[in-house]
Amino acid sequence: MPSLRQVVRGTHGILEGFQIPDSRLEAEVMVMNTMRMPRQDLFANQETEVSPQQEQELAEIIERRRKREPLAYILGYKEFYGITLLVNSNVLIPRPETESMVEHALFMALMGMETAELVIADVGTGTGAIAINLAIHLPAAQIYAMDLTDEVLDVASYNVRAHNVADRIMLLKGDLLEPLPQPVDLIVANLPYVPSQRIPTLQPEIQWEPRQALDGGEEGLDQIRRLLEQAAGSPLEDGDGGRLPGRLKDIGIILLELDPEQVPAVKEMADRLFPGAETSVEPDISQRDRIFVINRGQMLSP
Numbered sequence: 581m582p583s584l585r586q587v588v589r590g591t592h593g594i595l596e597g598f599q600i601p602d603s604r605l606e607a608e609v610m611v612m613n614t615m616r617m618p619r620q621d622l623f624a625n626q627e628t629e630v631s632p633q634q635e636q637e638l639a640e641i642i643e644r645r646r647k648r649e650p651l652a653y654i655l656g657y658k659e660f661y662g663i664t665l666l667v668n669s670n671v672l673i674p675r676p677e678t679e680s681m682v683e684h685a686l687f688m689a690l691m692g693m694e695t696a697e698l699v700i701a702d703v704g705t706g707t708g709a710i711a712i713n714l715a716i717h718l719p720a721a722q723i724y725a726m727d728l729t730d731e732v733l734d735v736a737s738y739n740v741r742a743h744n745v746a747d748r749i750m751l752l753k754g755d756l757l758e759p760l761p762q763p764v765d766l767i768v769a770n771l772p773y774v775p776s777q778r779i780p781t782l783q784p785e786i787q788w789e790p791r792q793a794l795d796g797g798e799e800g801l802d803q804i805r806r807l808l809e810q811a812a813g814s815p816l817e818d819g820d821g822g823r824l825p826g827r828l829k830d831i832g833i834i835l836l837e838l839d840p841e842q843v844p845a846v847k848e849m850a851d852r853l854f855p856g857a858e859t860s861v862e863p864d865i866s867q868r869d870r871i872f873v874i875n876r877g878q879m880l881s882p
């Protein structure tokens with residue numbers, strides 16, 4: 581039977597041959613999962629033998645990966661901001677750049693809100709990645725986590741229960757802020773923002789992810805525009821139905837994840853819908869302008 585060392589090396593070579601990015605790391609993760617072994621054991625037990633059943637299991641993973649199915653879907657989980665989340669093909673795989681949204685939301689909540697119990701909305705929650713981390717780190721916060729379908733909310737619900745925050749996260753089904761029962765202090769939203777025509781040009785793994793999690797319409801801004809209108813309670817264009825009750829409190833903050841190219845267009849929308857609010861842009865972990873902040877009141881300037 582081959583040793584762990586040989587199997588990792590062989591898997592790495594196969595993945596490299598398929599031109600899988602980060603093939604060394606992926607090979608190690610695949611073998612760790614097949615062997616049900618934490619990372620440190622993989623290196624400490626390099627001469628351990630790999631059984632034929634384990635080799636077969638690994639071969640099945642490699643075959644799925646050959647078709648460029650994302651590793652997170654194959655394994656059924658993804659690490660995000662220090663927690664493990666269940667994922668399946670109904671939800672977007674949480675990205676490292678979104679961890680910066682969590683960082684900024686926590687910074688603002690912890691530094692800016694001294695007494696009140698925060699009410700937060702995570703719009704387009706997917707796995708629940710953002711909402712769950714906010715609930716873990718903000719024990720007094722009440723969080724609404726919203727998405728469009730039962731299939732997505734089933735995944736979020738599993739993750740919310742797995743991380744013991746079900747008492748503070750209320751899952752709601754519906755379009756953007758519509759299901760919210762009350763105005764909130766903080767809106768965090770990583771909505772679809774890829775322009776429709778760009779999606780087919782992106783890497784093969786992304787094609788496995790749900791279109792409703794990626795497709796932001798022609799400019800990529802359809803959902804963000806509608807979210808800002810709902811939050812403000814007024815349309816950008818006259819004749820779209822007049823004023824509605826706004827969903828953001830008078831001193832509230834909105835954090836949006838977007839593409840750096842979209843910053844000027846979103847700033848223009850924010851200036852029109854929230855006159856007098858401060859806007860700013862914060863970098864993600866790769867130092868790209870990724871988080872757009874609309875600060876309506878005196879909570880805190882970032």
Ligand SMILES: C[S@@+](CC[C@H](N)C(=O)[O-])C[C@H]1O[C@@H](n2cnc3c(N)ncnc32)[C@H](O)[C@@H]1O
Binds near residue numbers: 708794
């Ligand atoms: C880019 S994914 C983000 C998922 C998760 N928040 C994250 O950061 O990993 C966008 C999410 O928004 C949801 N979504 C798209 N349009 C929506 C809408 N009109 N109302 C509510 N959710 C929507 C999608 O189903 C998807 O789960």
